[in-house]
Amino acid sequence: MIRIQTDDFDVGQELKKISSVDNSIGAVCSFVGLVRDFSGPRDNEGEDDKISSMTLEHYPGMTEKQLAKIEEDARSRWELSDVLIIHRIGRLEPKDQIVLVMTASMHRDAAFDAARFIMDFLKTEAPFWKKEETGSGSKWVEAKSSDAGNSKGWEK
Amino acid sequence: MKVLYFAWLKEKTGIGEEDISLPQGITNVEGLMEFLKNRGGGFEKAFSDISMVRVAVNMEHVKILTPLKDSDEVAFFPPVTGG
Numbered sequence: 554m555i556r557i558q559t560d561d562f563d564v565g566q567e568l569k570k571i572s573s574v575d576n577s578i579g580a581v582c583s584f585v586g587l588v589r590d591f592s593g594p595r596d597n598e599g600e601d602d603k604i605s606s607m608t609l610e611h612y613p614g615m616t617e618k619q620l621a622k623i624e625e626d627a628r629s630r631w632e633l634s635d636v637l638i639i640h641r642i643g644r645l646e647p648k649d650q651i652v653l654v655m656t657a658s659m660h661r662d663a664a665f666d667a668a669r670f671i672m673d674f675l676k677t678e679a680p681f682w683k684k685e686e687t688g689s690g691s692k693w694v695e696a697k698s699s700d701a702g703n704s705k706g707w708e709k
Numbered sequence: 710m711k712v713l714y715f716a717w718l719k720e721k722t723g724i725g726e727e728d729i730s731l732p733q734g735i736t737n738v739e740g741l742m743e744f745l746k747n748r749g750g751g752f753e754k755a756f757s758d759i760s761m762v763r764v765a766v767n768m769e770h771v772k773i774l775t776p777l778k779d780s781d782e783v784a785f786f787p788p789v790t791g792g
Contacts, residue, residue, distance in 0.1 A: 609791070610716055612713070612715055612765070612784060612786070614768055615765055615768035615784065618768045618769075640791060640792075652792050676789075676791065678770065678789070679789060679791045680715070680765070680784075680791075681789055681790065681791025682715060682786065682787060683790045694790040695787075695788070695790070696787070696790050
């Protein structure tokens with residue numbers, strides 16, 4: 554299931570829901586992404602570089618389409634009982650939760666691997682953009698080349 | 710065709726979306742980018758370095774040589790930074 558929302562999410566509540574899907578579930582893996590207060594190499598940053606907030610923009614329609622494709626790919630690779638992807642949009646502050654990926658399966662390997670797979674592809678395929686606000690102004694976050702490397706690593 | 714702009718492409722062009730007819734002689738994404746750049750002003754700035762621009766046609770990521778038709782939805786945006 555895919556949800557794009559401005560509201561926060563409750564990991565405990567989602568865990569309870571996914572765990573009750575069926576009695577064969579033996580493992581649930583969850584990844585939570587949070588807003589950090591720094592972006593570049595941490596040592597060289599002054600107070601002005603600290604992130605006070607960020608705004609997440611997305612491409613409605615394409616986001617859901619791409620995430621559905623990633624979920625489908627994960628389900629074809631691993632035997633998963635359920636998948637939940639929640640991504641927040643709008644204005645967020647440091648410590649806020651941005652993204653939740655939760656995978657449920659009979660055994661832990663599938664749950665661990667699928668969660669990582671989904672996050673790696675979400676990073677390179679899902680059309681979200683972050684704009685960070687700092688003491689010295691605002692700027693669009695640049696994509697990391699390591700993210701592309703991570704999703705390429707899954708190619709068979 | 711519907712053309713959409715996101716993140717700094719939206720800021721530079723000054724618009725989020727527009728409806729245009731596929732200009733005569735334009736057959737692919739690269740041609741459309743060139744056409745938009747030639748409008749000048751914010752469009753010229755947005756498309757000044759096309760290596761920084763990513764494209765989706767009908768909500769799928771595509772390369773710039775992808776052919777276009779008038780019924781397509783084309784979106785231009787920077788590399789994605791979600792998660």
